[in-house]
Amino acid sequence: MKYFFLFVVSIFVVFVVSFQGISAQTFRGKVTDKLSNESLIGATVSLRNTKFGAKAGLDGRFRITGIPNGTYTVVVRYIGYQTIEQSIIISPTSDSARVNFAMLPSQLKRDQVVVEGRKNLSTEASARTSVQNSPTVLNIVSAKTIEVSPDIQVAQVIQRVSGVSIERNQNGDGQYAIVRGMDKRYNYTLINGVKIPSPDNSNRYIPLDIFPAELLDRLEVTKALTPDMEGDAIGGVVNLVMKNAPEYFLFKANASTGANLQYFGPNSRKFQEFNTSVQSHLSPNQINPPAPDGTRYQATMADFPLEASKFSPVTPMPNLLAGFTIGNRFGEQKEFGAILATSYQSQFLGTTSHLFTTDVNRENNSTAFNSVLGREFSVHQIRSGLHSKLDYEFSPLNKISLYNAYVRLVDQQSRFITDTNLARNRVGSGEGTVAIEYRSRQQIQNIYNGTLQGIHLLQENLKFDWSTVYSIATNNDPDMATLQLTTESKLDSNGNHRDLPIFYDQDYLRRWTSNSDRDIASYANLLYTTGDEEMSIDYKIGGMVRLKARENIFDRYLIRPNPSNQEYTGDLTQTTFRIFNPAGSNRNALNYTIDENVFAGYAQSKIQFGNYQILAGVRFEHTALSWITESDASIPGATGDRSYSDLLPSLHFKYMPTKQINWRANYFRSISRPGFFEVIPYNIFEEDYRQQGNPNLNRVTADNVDIRFEFFPEALDQILLGVFYKRIQDPIERALQVQGTSIAMTTQNFGVATNYGIEADFTKYINKFGIRANYTYTNSSITTDKSIRYRVTEADVVKFNIDTTVIKVGSLSERIESQTRPLQGQSAHIGNISLLYKDIEAGWDIQLSGILTGERLAIISPFKDNDEWERTTLQVDISIEKELSDIGLTFFFKARNLLDTPLEHFIKQPSTNLIGNPPLQDNPDRILVRRDLYNRTVQLGLRYTL
Amino acid sequence: MLTLQKLFVLLLLIGAIASCSDDKKNPVNPTPTDTTGISGNQEGTLKAGTYRVTGDIVVPEGKTWTLEAGVTLLFQGDGQTVATSPEVRVLGTFRSLGTKDKPVVLTVPSNLATIENYDRGYWGGIQGFETSPEMTIKWTKITHVGGPAGPNSYVGVYEDGDPRYAVVYNNVNGNVVIEDSYISGTADDAVRFLGGKCSFSRNIVEMQGSSGGECVNIKSGVVGVIAYNLFIGAATNGAKTSNSGGSTVQCNVDIYNNTFVNCGYRRTKAGRGGSINIEAGARGQIYNNLIVNCRYGLRLVSGSDLPDTANTKYGNNFFYGSFPSLVADFLAATPGSVSVQQASDVMSQTPGANDPMFVNYNVMAFTEDQLRTSFSPFAGINTYSSYNFRLKTGSPAIGKGKTNFTPALTSIPNGTIEGPSADIGCYSTDGKGLKY
Structure with a gap:
């Protein structure tokens, strides 16, 4: 892999050298937008009736070399701007003429405010x-x-x-x-x-x-x-x-194909395909709703096509990605604009994974393995989206727009698991109880958003805008079929592998679940501007209302082989099954409908004087949440509601000593609402502890401070450097809680957590090369409760104040202690670096990117010192684009995950303590609990821009 | 806006309450056609007689419901849905006080109560919640339990659709007594204790579980005894104890003087099934058990699920196997168990050796094949029927028991805990033990 880097870097060098020319007379300059001062990259500068011309580069500069002396007419063109024609003289006395061009947008009739x-x-x-x-x-x-x-x-x-x-x-x-x-x-x-x-x-x-x-x-x-x-x-x-x-007619289309390399090439594997059309999108209870007297539909085996658990190993089709965008403005004054953009992506992906299920030793709280799972995923992912925007300008003072966005993601997934129990029946490696699982699943997620928005200039300095929004997000996970089998693996007297017959394990599960979340919202804002050249003040007030409704459906059928000890031959049609619960379980106890309504209003003011800008204001939000679960009415909290209000001030300060430098200082107060599921008082008895919802869960509140330095030199370059600090009150985390003599896992608030860090962002272009890099250092800390398993000694009775009539000395018990750790998902170091090569003339655009994500907490364990960490990863991707002459066609090649970066989780305890010699433990200082590999994806295609 | 919301919620609440009239807690319960049935809140004493149970029965918190000797409850269920599989929800105190001559019978109508329907789970069992201070069940016959759980079932113990257990108790500060009773035919576990002091003594459990579950399944928070019981034809284990479940009180249950016959064959998962299973930090004293033709012997689970081996003592157990693979699987030969043969154990070294000599049961009656596919005929393999498991004079199990240990619990209110016997098995020559 090192060599690959060297190779790429040397390509850059070659390009640099080859494009050096020797100039006679040179004409150079810069092309910018007259109003905003932005560089107009790609603007063409040509000398009329000659072959000389150039395009403005990344920094807005152009350079034409080898021009003989004389007088020429320069023509500067850029789409959307008024063409400039100017006369210049090239002479030996000044060997390089330098002229800067400031272009005006072609449509400049309307008030910029609207x-x-x-x-x-x-x-x-x-x-x-x-x-x-x-x-x-x-x-x-x-x-x-x-x-x-x-x-x-x-x-x-x-x-x-x-x-x-x-x-x-x-x-x-x-x-x-x-x-x-x-x-x-x-x-x-x-x-x-x-x-x-x-x-x-x-x-x-x-x-x-x-x-x-x-x-x-x-x-x-x-x-x-x-x-x-x-x-x-x-x-x-x-x-x-x-x-x-767009301002003018725009048509853009692209099509590409590609593949994930785990399915092609020498070490490839097959894609496990199942017939996705066999799955019914509605559960048997949705197709046959209950009779008026309440009797429910009794499902039969005909409702559960056995084909859902039949898999064929195939080589998948190549990936297909395509999309187009088309838009224009119509009307005499170009008052009506429309755009339509669509995208379709069909990809075949997959994961090869090893996962250890862990337990915690009851004597000394150390990690122990239960089993090792070999998992293989074959996924067909189809992502599609459609976006349209229509806008109409009634007059220079009134404009109305309608946006529609629809996105959809379909994931068709086969999952095979071989689970070898490392405890029971295991004498050594190669032996043990093996559980096999074949699962087929299709998950369909949709989001639709429709927004109607109006902007009105009521008076010269009074602007009013409003939006009405309807959004709905749905998720459908129909007929997930999980076939569970069991067998044993034994070594015979010669040490050879001997597989025993495979039997059906207790339950063959077929499950339907779906949910929808619907929002109706309305926003209104009023902006009043006053002031003069020296100082300008904006006053802005506004309000918002959102009504949200959520709904969940869950139905699960347990199908059992009858009699239970039938052998699995691969053909399910040879087996007799009995449906244990023919009426399904249409409503899970954890099912609920929720209404959440938020009302908000704010007032803010922005003052600009000299080189200073201050924005200050306050926002008020009132939240009203109510829920209805299917639990029995006698259970407290089966239905309920909560409401709360928050006042959130903020202050933003900006100092601009020059046109290129900003200093910022910001403070704001914000909240984070608990997840819907977390406040509902459910109760689940799991293997190790009880899980409970917490209706007393508070929302999180935080005070946030930011200081940032920004420098924008030439063109696209920038340097951003900042520090931030957050004080988080009542962060929400899941942890164990002792209630009398039982221990329950609940979502709770945990005092105060802090989070601070440094961000640095850097972009620099030199000629055709560019580098874009950023680095963030973050440090957070939170203290939560953890459980420790131990054997009670005499000393412990005194230390932990134990009631020995209930808990005897010498018995195994659990106690709670607090532990301080970083927030989940927070890496101390994250960084990005992209090496760019842009040759506007020749039409090359090459990008090599690396992303570094430092070590972070992946899964919080209820037990002390048993958290799972995700190892540092470096992911490298590349993209190469080449414009094919001037016909508007671009060819591109992209490859992702070049290093086949694995995902690894580990627990920070020595692996030498593990009993039984489990596999894959390469590092004595830590215990590997998961390793997933995804392989590389390549893509190549064409893009056309009119 | 706010008042509208409040009104809306109020309307919903009214709707919910209205649908809960007639003391029916389950809003989708179909209207019963028989108005002579009982259901809903119950307290006081139910006099002898036959009663039809048409809906869930609830013993409210703070109240006591006692069933007199001679009460028969016929649960009108079909085992298809939670609404049509009524259960007894015990939030207060429940007592079922039968006698030897006049037992309390909790069953289903006779046309349904057959051996073929053993695992149909027509009704939902007796569910003891955390507020229940006491459950006492004596001389009671419980059959055909195991209907699917639903949103109104014991939330947290069952997932929607799971089969319910015949008796559940979950108050770590309370007492549960099941003695001299007879449990026959369940879909999954017969008895599950999640907390409390317990006495499970002198009972018969037969035909437990269609494809899994144990006769007695105990989790952390329980201290007590499993003694003098006969377990025949269990799907997995006769008795299983485990300290999982998240209580700070360690599971400490002594298992002694029980007889296990033909257990463990309906659970297909390798390594599971057998007679006695101790795991995950549980402790106890395992003595004087008679294990005949069970799929596995005594197992103390190895690996990460190890029981509290420092405090788990065992010995004086009798292992009989009528065919080779059983004999090979006793104790240490069973991979996945850390138990070893004790000098005080009586163990068949060859198939058929050491016949325990039951008064009326031929230990060689069934072949390996018949036991492994022990679904039909049930009669004989998985039922007590007319057998007599007392020991003939001269049995190698007589006099081999250990008596010099003190059970974890020696007394319990409203129950009788008998100490260990000098004989192995559920019948003792000195009169202690099973009364059936």
């Missing part, structure tokens, strides 16, 4: 400008940056933002964002500035891997909240700004 939505937001330059001009701490990734990167879905994009790391899903792909060490529950996601509901069945956070990256105009991560933003984020806010109607 037309703010018209700027092209998708360029890198515009992203940088927005960061510079923002009153708060912001990071932006532009569509152009996304296009030339290896990323195809939003979670992959967001991990390149400074301070952000991601939590992966089972396929090794990014799924949730962890912002500044604050895990997914502390951040929220917006589409076009409005919050969307989640398809997750018990939580609010959105899996970002649902969204195809090509639908975005830009991705914004706000790290300090202003009063006009919703207040429930402690880490940050992710805003997906979808494509906007």
Whole structure:
């Protein structure tokens, strides 16, 4: 792998050398937007009636060499801007003429106040400008940056933002964002500035891997909240700004194919396919609802096609990815704009995993293994999205827009597990009880969001805008079929492997679950501007209402082989089954409907004078949550409600000594609401402890402080350096609690946690090369309760104040102690580095990116010193794009996960203490509990831009 | 906006309460056609007689419900749904006080109560909640239990759809007594204790479990005895104790003077099934048990699920196997167990050796094949029927028991805990033990 790096670096060097020319006369200069001062990258500068011409580079500069003396007419062109023609003289007396061109946008009739939505937001330059001009701490990734990167879905994009790391899903792909060490529950996601509901069945956070990256105009991560933003984020806010109607006709299409290399090549494996059309999307109880008198439908084996558990090993089809965007403005005044963007991605992925299930020794609280699982996943993932925006400008003073966004993610998954019990029946390696599981599953997630928005200039300095939003997120996980088998593995007298016959284990499970989360929201904002050249003041007030309703459905059937000791031959049709609960279990005790309504109002003021800008304000939020569960009415909390109010002030201060430097200081107060499921008083008896919901769970509140230095030299370069500190009150964590003589696992609030860190962000282009790097150091700490298993001694009776009539000396017992650790998901070090090569003339765009995610807590154990940590990972991706002459066609090649980076979890205890010589333990200082491999994915295709 | 919300919630609550009229706690219970049945809140004493149970019975917290000798409860259930498999929910005190001549019978109508239907689980059992200070069950016959659990079942003990156990008790500060009773035919575990002081003595448990579960399954928080019982035809183990379950009180249950016959064959998972299973930090004294033709012998689970071996003592157990693989699997030969043969054990060294000499049961009556596929005919393999498991004079099990140890619990209110016998098995020549 080292050699691969060297190879790539040498390619860069070769390119540099080959493109050096020797100039006679040179004409050079810079092309910018006259109003915003942004560099216009790619603007063409040509000398009329000659062959001489150049394109403006990354820094806005162009260079034309080898020009003979004379007088020429320079023509400067850039789409969306008025063409410039100017006369210049090239002479030997000045061997390089230098002229800068400042271009005006071609549509410049409207008042800038209303037309703010018209700027092209998708360029890198515009992203940088927005960061510079923002009153708060912001990071932006532009569509152009996304296009030339290896990323195809939003979670992959967001991990390149400074301070952000991601939590992966089972396929090794990014799924949730962890912002500044604050895990997914502390951040929220917006589409076009409005919050969307989640398809997750018990939580609010959105899996970002649902969204195809090509639908975005830009991705914004706000790290300090202003009063006009919703207040429930402690880490940050992710805003997906979808494509906007363009100024002119735009058509863009792309198509590509590719594959994951674990299914192709020398060491490839087969993809385990099952017939996904056999699964019924509705459970038997949904197809046959209960009769009016309450009698339920009795399912028969016909409701459970056995084909769902029949798998065929095949070589999968190649991946297919395609999409197009089309948009234009119509009308005499270009008052009507429309854009439609779609994306479709079909990929075959897979994971090879080893997982150890652990237990905790009852004498001394150390880790012990129960079994080792070999798991193999074959996943067909289909991601699709559609976004449309229509906007109409009634007049220069009134504009109305309608956005529709729809995304859908289908995951068809086969999972094979071989579970070797390392305790029972195990004499040594090669022997033991083996449980085999074949599972087929299809998960379908949808999010739809429709927003109607209006912007009105009531008077010259009074602007009113409003939005009405309808969103719905659904998740359907129909007919998950889990076939459980059991067998033994023994060594015969020669030490050879002997497999005994395979029998059905107790239950063959067929389960349906689905949930939906529906939001109706309304926003209104009023902005009043006053002031003069010296000082300007904005006053902004607004309010918001959101009504949310959630619903869950769960149905599980236990099918048992009858008689129970039938042998599994591979053909389920040869087995006789009996359905244990033919009426299903239509409503899980943990099922609920929830209504959550939020009312908010804010007032803020932004003052700009000289080089200073201050934004101050306060937001008020009132939350009313009510729930109804299916539990018996006699159980306390079966139905209930909670409401609370919060006042969230914030202060943002910006000092701009020069046009290129910003100093920022920000303070804001924010909350994080508990997950819906966490407040409902459920009770589950698990193997080791009881799990309970906690209706007294408080929301989390946090005080956040940020200080940042920003420097924007030339063109696209930037240096951002900041520190942050968060004081988090009542953080929510799961931990054990002693209640009398029993121990229960609940979600609780734990006092105060702190989180502070340093972020550095650096972008520099030199000629055709660029480097984009960021590094974040984070340090957090929280103290929670953990359980310790031990044997009671005489000394312990005194030390822990034990009542010996109940707990005897010499018996095995458990006690609670507190332990301080970092927040879950927070890495001390995260970093990103991208090496870029951009040759605008020749049309090359190459990017080699590496992401470093430092060690972090993956799973919090209820027992002290038994937490699972995720090992440091370095993931490398590459993207190579080449424009094919001037026909608007670009060829691209992308490869992800070049190093086949494994996911590893380990427990920080010496592995030499483990009994029985378990496999895969390479390191004596720590215990490996999981290793997953995903292999590399390659993609190649074409993009066409009209 | 806020008042509208409150009104809406109020309406919902009213709706919920309205649907809970007639003391029926289950909103989807179909209207019973027979109004002479009993259901709902019960307290006081139920006089002798036959009663139809048409819906869940609840013994409210703080109240006591006593069944007199001669009470028969016929549960009207079909075992298909939780609504149609009524149970007895005990939040207060429950006493079922039968006598030898007039037992209390908790069963289903006779047309359903057959051997073929042993695991149909027509009704939902007796569920003791954490608020119940006492459950005393004597001279009671309990059959055909195991209906599926639902949202109104003991939340936390069962997952929706799981089969319910015949008797559950879960108050670590309370007492549960099951003595001189007869449990026949359950879908899963017969008895599960999750907390409390217990006496499970002098009972017969037969035909337990269709494909798994144990006769007596005990978790952490329980201190007591399992003594003088006859377990025949269990799906997995006759008795299993474990300290899992998250109580700070260690599971300490002594298992002595029991007879286990033909247990463990309906659980297919390798390594499971047998007679006695001690695991996961539990402790106890295991003596004087008679284990005949059970799939595995005494096992103290090895590996991460080790019981509290420092405090688990065993010996004086009698292991009989009528075919080779059973003999090979006793004790240390059983992989996955850390138990070793004790000098005081009586163990068949060859198949068929050391016949315990039951008064009326031929230990060689069934072949290995018949035992391993012991589903039908049931009669004989998994039922007590007309056998007599007393020991003939001259039996090698007589006089080989250990008496000089003190049980973990020596007395319990409303129950009788008998000390160990000098004989092995559930019948003692000095009159102690099983009365059936």
